[in-house]
Amino acid sequence: MLFERTFWWLHISGILIFLNYLYYSKHLHILLAFPNTFFANLDPKGKFVNNKTVKKEVKRMLDPNIDPYASLESGSESSKFGASDVLDFNWVQLMNSYTCTECGRCTSECPANQTGKLLSPRKIMMDTRDRLEEVGANITLNGSFKDDGKQLLNNYISQEELWACTSCNACVEACPIGIDPLSIIMDMRQYLVMEQSAAPGDLNNMMSNIENNGAPWPFNNQDRLLWANDN
Structure with a gap:
């Protein structure tokens, strides 16, 4: 009887200890999987x-009833486009990073990774979580975030x-709990393009052609049908 009770209490104590350890371990995803799935993006x-x-700027340009040179309403302009660090992401994206189980399904399904590219969606989530923990420790130590000379992008x-x-x-389709690495990637891309003008050369050329010619090709839109005259 004593033998049975001893192991019963050891079993219960082990469970209680694990529940306290849960919040500080990688097993936190056990709890976060439920809210993460609930708040997953269900859009197509x-x-x-x-x-x-x-979008507001484009509407102002296309609406003939709006003065395009009038000043925008106070607070209507975005102070920063895209994201360069974890503080720029929304809370769902940050929860995604803590929910990741590191199973690697996203990376195994990624066509870029399969063709030898450097991209790994799993690493994207792990890097985001590592940086978030670093920022959290910074805030705990200083009371508020103090610039440490690093950011998620590039570092x-x-x-x-x-x-x-x-x-x-x-990667999004492959994740069993609805984690979205693509949203983080696209936000950081937006920062590179709109804040740093750091898009690849081919992409910059294409965007310049669209701006000037209305098409991705470097030809004037009035010359598009000249090929028909050759026949």
């Missing part, structure tokens, strides 16, 4: 949210990784 895959500031995740992504959503 491939749908991207328009930037509110850019943890390279530009090569970001531009290797084809935005196919294979």
